[in-house]
Amino acid sequence: MWAYESVFYQIYPLGFCGAPYENDGVLKHRILKVKEWIPHMKKLGISAVYFSPVFESDTHGYNTRDYKKIDCRLGTNEDFKEVCDELHKAGIKVVLDGVFNHVGRGFTAFLDVLEHRENSRYKDWFHINFGGNSNYNDGLWYEGWEGNYDLVKLNLYNPEVTAHIFDAIKGWVEEFDIDGLRLDVAYCLTPDFLRQLRTFTDSLKEDFFLLGETLHGDYNQWMNPQMLHSVTNYECYKGLFSSFNSMNMFEIVHSLLRQFGSENWTLYKGQHLLSFVDNHDVTRIASNLTNEKHLPLIYAMMFGMPGIPCVYYGSEWGARASKQDGDPALRACFDEPLENELSVWISRLAQAKKHSQALNYGSFRSVLLTNKQCIFERKSENERVLVAVNADAEEYQAHFDAGCGTAVDLISGEEHDFGGGSTLPAYSAFFWKMEK
Numbered sequence: 001m002w003a004y005e006s007v008f009y010q011i012y013p014l015g016f017c018g019a020p021y022e023n024d025g026v027l028k029h030r031i032l033k034v035k036e037w038i039p040h041m042k043k044l045g046i047s048a049v050y051f052s053p054v055f056e057s058d059t060h061g062y063n064t065r066d067y068k069k070i071d072c073r074l075g076t077n078e079d080f081k082e083v084c085d086e087l088h089k090a091g092i093k094v095v096l097d098g099v100f101n102h103v104g105r106g107f108t109a110f111l112d113v114l115e116h117r118e119n120s121r122y123k124d125w126f127h128i129n130f131g132g133n134s135n136y137n138d139g140l141w142y143e144g145w146e147g148n149y150d151l152v153k154l155n156l157y158n159p160e161v162t163a164h165i166f167d168a169i170k171g172w173v174e175e176f177d178i179d180g181l182r183l184d185v186a187y188c189l190t191p192d193f194l195r196q197l198r199t200f201t202d203s204l205k206e207d208f209f210l211l212g213e214t215l216h217g218d219y220n221q222w223m224n225p226q227m228l229h230s231v232t233n234y235e236c237y238k239g240l241f242s243s244f245n246s247m248n249m250f251e252i253v254h255s256l257l258r259q260f261g262s263e264n265w266t267l268y269k270g271q272h273l274l275s276f277v278d279n280h281d282v283t284r285i286a287s288n289l290t291n292e293k294h295l296p297l298i299y300a301m302m303f304g305m306p307g308i309p310c311v312y313y314g315s316e317w318g319a320r321a322s323k324q325d326g327d328p329a330l331r332a333c334f335d336e337p338l339e340n341e342l343s344v345w346i347s348r349l350a351q352a353k354k355h356s357q358a359l360n361y362g363s364f365r366s367v368l369l370t371n372k373q374c375i376f377e378r379k380s381e382n383e384r385v386l387v388a389v390n391a392d393a394e395e396y397q398a399h400f401d402a403g404c405g406t407a408v409d410l411i412s413g414e415e416h417d418f419g420g421g422s423t424l425p426a427y428s429a430f431f432w433k434m435e436k
Contacts, residue, residue, distance in 0.1 A: 001207055001209065001229060001272075002047075002093065002179075002207055002209070003180065003207075003209040003211075003229065003230065003272070003308060004308065004360055004361065005047075005354060005360045006047040006048045006093065006354070007044075007046055007047050007048070007303075007308075007309050007310075007311070007350040007353060007354060008046070008047075008048045008049070008050050008095070008274070008308060008309065008310035008311070009041055009046040009048070009049050009050070009310070009311050009313065010049075010050045010052065010276075010279055010280065010311070010313060011034065011049060011050070011052065011313050012052040012280040012313070012331045013030075013031060013034075013051055013053070013054050013061075013071075013074055014052075014053075014060065014071070014073065014074065014331070015280070015328065015330075015332055015333060016313060016331075016333060016334075017031060017033050017073075017074055017333065018030065019071070019073035020073060021059055021060065021328065022058075022059055023056070023057065023058055023071070023072070023106075024073070025072060026072065026073070027072045027075070027076070028072070028073060028074075028075065029075040029076070029079050030073065030074050031054070031070065031075040031079050032079055032082065032083065034049075034087075035082070035083055035086050036336070037313075038086060038087065038090050040337035040339070041090070041092060042090055044311070044316060044343060044346060044347050044350060045346070045349075045350025045351050046092060047091065047092060047093065047354065048092060048093035048094070048095060048179070048180075049087060049092055049093070049094055050095040050096075050097070050182050050211075050310065051095070051096050051097060052280055053071075053099055053184075054070055054074060054080060054096065054097070055067055055068070055069060055070060055071060055099075056070070056071045056072065057071060057104055057106075058104035058105060058106045058150065059104075060327070061097070061099075062099050062102075062151065062184060063102075063103065063104025063105070063151055064099050064103045064104055064107060065103070065106040065108070066107075067164070067168035068171055077175060080176060081176055084177060085177075093179040093180070093209075094176065094177070094178045094179050094180075095178065095180040095182055095209060095211065096172060096176075096178050096180075096181055096182070097181075097182050097184055098165075098169070098183050098184065099184040100156070100165050100183065100184070100189065101145060101153065101154065101184060101185045101188045102144070102145040102152055102153050102154060103151075103152050103154060104150065104151070104152065105136070105149075105150060105152060107152065109122035109125050109126075110122070110125075110126065113125075113126065114138060114140075117130060117139075117140065124155060124158050124160075125155055125158055126142050126143070126153065126155055127143035127153055127155055128140055128142045129141040129142070134149050135149045136149060145188070156189065156190050156192075156193045157190065157192075162193060162196060166196075166200050169181070169200070169201065169204070170204060173204050173208075179205070179207075179208065179209060180208055180210060180211065181201070181208075181209070181210055181211070182212075183210065183211065183212045183213060183228070184213055185213055186213050186214055186222055186231065187212070187213070187214045187215060187222065189212075191227070194222065194228060195226050195227055197210065198226060198227050198228070209229055209230070210227075210228045210230075211228065211229065211230045211231065211232070212228040212230070212231045212232070213231070214231040214232055214234065215232075215234045216234065216235070219233075219267070219268060220267065223268075223271060223273075229272070230271070230272050230273055230274055230308060231273055232274045232276070233259075233273035233274060233275055233276075233307055235255055235259070236252065236255050236256065236259070236273075236275060236305070236307070237276055237277065237282075239251050239252040239254075239255040240252055240277055240298055240301055241277065241289060241298065244289060244291070244294040244298055244391055245288075245289060245290045245291075247371055247372050248371055249370065249371060249372065249373065249374040249389070249391065250369060252301065252305075253369055253374055256305055256306070256364055256366075256376070257364070259273070259306070260306045260364040261364055261365070262364075262365060269363075272306070272307060272308050273306075273307045273308070274307065274308050274310055275305060275307035275308060275309050275310065276302070276309075276310045276312065277298055277299065277302055277312075277315070278312050278315055279310075279312050280327070280330055280331050281323075281327075282323055282330070283321065283322050283323045283324075284312070284314070284315050284319055284321045284322075284330065285298060285315055286318040286319060286320045287321060287322050292318075293393075294391055294427070295318060295342060296341075296342060296345045296427075297389050297391055297427060297428075297429050299342075299345065299346055299349060300349060300387070300389060300429035301429075303346075303349040303350070303352070303353045303359070304353075304376075304378070304385075304389075304429075304431060305364070305387075306362075306364050306378070309349075309350075309353060311346060313334075314332060314334055316342065316343045316346050317337070317339065317340050317342055317343045318340070318342050319332065319334070348412070352410035352411055355410075356378075356383060356385060356410060356431075356433070357380040357381075358378040358379055358383040358384060358385040358433075359378055359385055359410075359431070360380075361380050362377075362378035362379045362380040362383070362384075362385065363377075363378070363379050363380075364376060364377070365379070367386065367400055368398055368399075368400045370396075372391045372392040372396070373388075373389065373390045373391065373392065373396050373398065373424060374388075374389050375389075375398060375400060383433065384403075384433070384434040385410065385431055385433050385434070386402070386430075386431075386434060387430070387431055387432075388424060388428075388429065388430045388432065389424075389428075389429045390424035390425065390426065390427065390429075391427065392426060392427075393426050393427065394426055395423055395425050395426055396423070396424040397422075397423055397424075398422040398423070398424055399422075400422070402418040402422070402434065403434065404418065404435055405417065405418055405419055406418065406435045407432035407433055407434045408432070408433050408435070409430050409431060409432055409433075410431040410432075410433050411430065411431050412430075416430070416432055
């Protein structure tokens with residue numbers, strides 16, 4: 001599967017393009033801006049772009065009005081096809097946000113229910129009680145996602161609803177040649193729907209990738225051969241920044257052993273979860289870390305651990321934003337991409353990851369672990385890589401059995417001789433490919 005060897009780049013289009021929050025109905029060809037960033041993505045080592053919602057919505061994209069029409073604030077379907085074509089020419093896959101749990105109040109079928117009530121042919125598309133009322137004083141009650149009545153819950157048990165969604169997906173493949181979907185709030189979607197979706201998308205396109213947004217719990221209930229290929233690894237998202245902020249590498253390594261270790265009880269051995277240090281819903285990592293010198297190191301951990309690394313646009317050069325300032329702050333518009341030491345570092349990590357069988361598919365084993373340092377092994381049939389991180393302000397003398405005498409650092413290309421021991425400089429990270 002191509003996704004397991006990829007580095008993802010997340011773009012939140014409405015914010016990225018500087019679109020107004022409310023849908024003003026004014027057509028602007030803003031999505032074409034993505035084409036200007038393709039050289040930056042290539043330099044960064046990106047092989048797949050995950051777009052947050054691009055379809056017509058009421059406000060933020062997750063309250064869909066029309067699954068078949070690009071939001072007018074972003075442009076036209078022809079504009080987006082042009083963007084997808086250019087990305088594909090550059091060797092970059094395209095993954096779209098599939099928001100199938102709920103729609104916006106401006107969704108055509110829901111507007112019909114508000115107008116015709118019990119006589120609407122769409123009344124069974126939603127979970128409605130005509131004897132109740134909503135926050136909008138509609139004279140009827142309907143289920144909203146987690147009590148949010150601007151997000152109208154769809155009835156995924158209704159075959160007409162699934163047929164409507166699947167028809168839209170088929171159109172996205174035919175019109176834009178998309179390569180996969182990220183499923184919003186996948187933990188809310190019914191197992192039957194996910195199984196039907198997997199069967200349907202498998203028939204549409206070879207290696208069509210399904211990624212689910214999940215938070216907590218056993219990810220295997222959504223990620224398995226009959227349902228999703230991958231899910232978001234929120235457990236390790238928290239463990240990554242928390243380990244650096246509390247100077248306790250035991251936290252993240254414990255999670256990695258629990259998820260990918262060699263024991264029989266390991267949860268996700270051989271599977272590929274989406275790894276990230278931030279996204280459109282959480283504080284940017286540069287604002288989340290208490291020590292800015294840990295910024296390159298947390299990316300090294302993310303790229304070195306099992307999983308599919310995903311970089312959120314702007315964070316590759318250290319853009320800052322806090323969740324407490326609201327979602328628009330997290331979804332900023334940047335006039336142009338910036339390049340600095342951090343973005344160059346991430347590009348080197350990306351190249352190392354994409355060309356390493358061990359980093360893409362290898363097992364996980366902890367080799368050395370202290371509060372401020374960790375070394376772990378990624379091992380495949382033909383390759384062995386040691387990932388070493390020193391989060392301390394002082395250099396560290398690492399004593400361990402390397403199993404060989406020399407190695408090459410996949411990040412810098414420099415050779416390393418283990419004969420004299422391994423000195424980890426302050427705030428350093430290495431991907432040592434071990435010589436046989």
